[in-house]
Amino acid sequence: MKKIVIADDHPMIRGALALSLAATTAFGKIEVLETSTLDELFERLTESGGADLVLLDLRMPGVNGFEGLLTLRARFPSTPVVVISALEDPRLVAEALALGAAGFIPKSTPRHEIVRALNLVAAGEIYAPTHLMGLSMPSATDRVDAEFAQRLSSLTPQQRRVLKLLGTGKLNKEIAYELDIAETTVKAHVSSILHKLNVYSRTQAVVRARRLHLSSFADIAEV
Amino acid sequence: MKKIVIADDHPMIRGALALSLAATTAFGKIEVLETSTLDELFERLTESGGADLVLLDLRMPGVNGFEGLLTLRARFPSTPVVVISALEDPRLVAEALALGAAGFIPKSTPRHEIVRALNLVAAGEIYAPTHLMGLSMPSATDRVDAEFAQRLSSLTPQQRRVLKLLGTGKLNKEIAYELDIAETTVKAHVSSILHKLNVYSRTQAVVRARRLHLSSFADIAEV
DNA sequence: GAGCCAATTGTACTTTGGTACGAGACCGGA
């Protein structure tokens, strides 16, 4: 009995995906859970210790972009994640796959194609629509971004929080206050972050992280 | 005899604008100069000490985005600038006006409307297409951005170069080497930049500057 | 020439930032 979680804030999409899952044979018997928020998704996964597959919408209330995928991959590295997206930008596809997604399914995909995609993923393959793959030759910057995304995914949750605050230009002292930890600890985190991201200053870390479409950096809090 | 400069890298656009200018009565007798690069524009303006009007394309070879407008406003504050753009994003309009543009004319504008716009500007009014104004209420962040853009425009050319390098995450030492000046001087510039931008760390300066769509920050140099 | 401003540099200083090493607490898995 495989456990599959659909995480999408739109009930209609969830329903459509559930239908496709029902038509997918490769998983055998399945149990489908639906969540409409990221927090709920993590609750479910934490309770049950992961799942056999997660269908994750890129755009969810609270956290948009790749933040969710990043966190998901960090906390449940062994759980395959298929990204569902309304956008069909080839760069998004490349980025999602670089972050360890097992597939990328645009919402416009016809159902029989979705079923085929899920069967592929069930078999351990990686699915992405061909028309979004060939065109975007992995350029130099894309590869750099992908590598950086990989590094980003190696951050621990707390380190990600620190990086998020770094991204607003805050001082170590301010970060310490906001997270209610000692400044020493913040320094330890920052130091570790810099090593993991392979940069040598907080400013570089922020600049590089901002290049990815992480929601954490899309909406900077007021000063 | 009013001196008007058209700065656009596309000859066809320059021609169309020149025609519209010829049909504009409010300026009286005019002399029209055309330039295809930003550098050439600045040469002309420096020679003649400004102009009575500049029609500036947002996208020019070398420097895209608002960089040119920013520099123009900084070096020739008394010269009115009308922004010409192929893009019609309301946010671009708001930003251009915040930076002191006297008008915003999309390239899709019909000629009679362009003439009307130029007449308005000649009369000291500010022109922007109504369909790009009403929708984007000046939100809180927009106002913050506009204020920050104002501050940005107060930077000197050299300070702008330093900020650009700051935006790539470089150390003072590296910036000094690239600009071939002493690290002390870089520090002096950075310090001045921070004051002018009203922030207290380089990282904040970078984060805030990147929120604007300045080309300097669009294409980060290789590491 | 006087005055203004950008740019440059120096010295000296304080504050942040970042590294290195060690260590205790907690937690989940083997």
Added chain:
DNA sequence: TCCGGTCTCGTACCAAAGTACAATTGGCTC
């Protein structure tokens, strides 16, 4: 139970960042 990883924190140290003050140069304008 032991092991590994995360989070925590301290001390100590060095490098980078940032400030303050002062001074020189050069170009510009009035």
